[in-house]
Amino acid sequence: MRFHTRKWVKPEDLNPNGTLFGGKLLAWIDEELALYSIIQLENSRIVTKHMSEINFRSSAKQGDIIEIGIDVVKFGNTSIVLKCEVRNIMTWDTIITIDTITMVSLDDEGKPKSHGKTTIEFIRDRRNNFSS
Ligand SMILES: CCCCCCCCCCCCCCCC(=O)SCCNC(=O)CCNC(=O)[C@H](O)C(C)(C)COP(=O)(O)OP(=O)(O)OC[C@H]1O[C@@H](n2cnc3c(N)ncnc32)[C@H](O)[C@@H]1OP(=O)(O)O
Secondary structure (H helix, E strand, O other): OOEEEEEEHHHHEEOOOOOOOOHHHHHHHHHHHHHHHHHHHOOOOOOOOEEOOOOEEOOEEEOOOOOEEEEEEOOOOOOEEEEEEEEEEEOOOEEEEEEEEEEEOOOOOOOEEEOOOOOOOOOHHHHHHHHH
């Protein structure tokens, strides 16, 4: 699993219990998954289709730093299936795991579009191929 993004838990991210608000965390995750899918599938029109069970295992408090990890489960025809783990860098506790999230690539009319990808691609390789 590659951990791409870190977030700092600020006062506006807290629930009345004084810990990280779950909805805020899910918004961060959804954006991260969308960005990852946009880059992998080379299409800016991506939507979240399905998320499997979301398991909040622990939380974070103000001032904690968390990081969001993503891995590819599989490349479909129009979809990419990802998994996600968020962990608290201060404690190394896992905060949340999501086993499968299906993101779908769309065409200009909002219909599923075949993306033609089968493996993870790295930006540095694309850049090298572009310049050679
Ligand atoms: C120009 C620069 C721009 C820069 C840009 C920056 C952006 C900066 C990021 C901001 C962040 C954005 C964040 C966006 C993320 C949201 O928030 S998106 C909003 C929430 N999601 C939606 O509104 C989606 C609503 N649903 C739909 O529109 C339709 O269901 C869809 C997605 C078009 C799919 O339609 P459908 O009829 O189900 O299509 P279908 O062909 O049956 O299935 C398509 C694929 O989904 C799979 N699938 C279908 N149902 C399921 C299911 N229940 N479970 C699992 N998989 C399923 C199928 O297996 C298929 O996969 P493949 O086998 O082709 O690989």
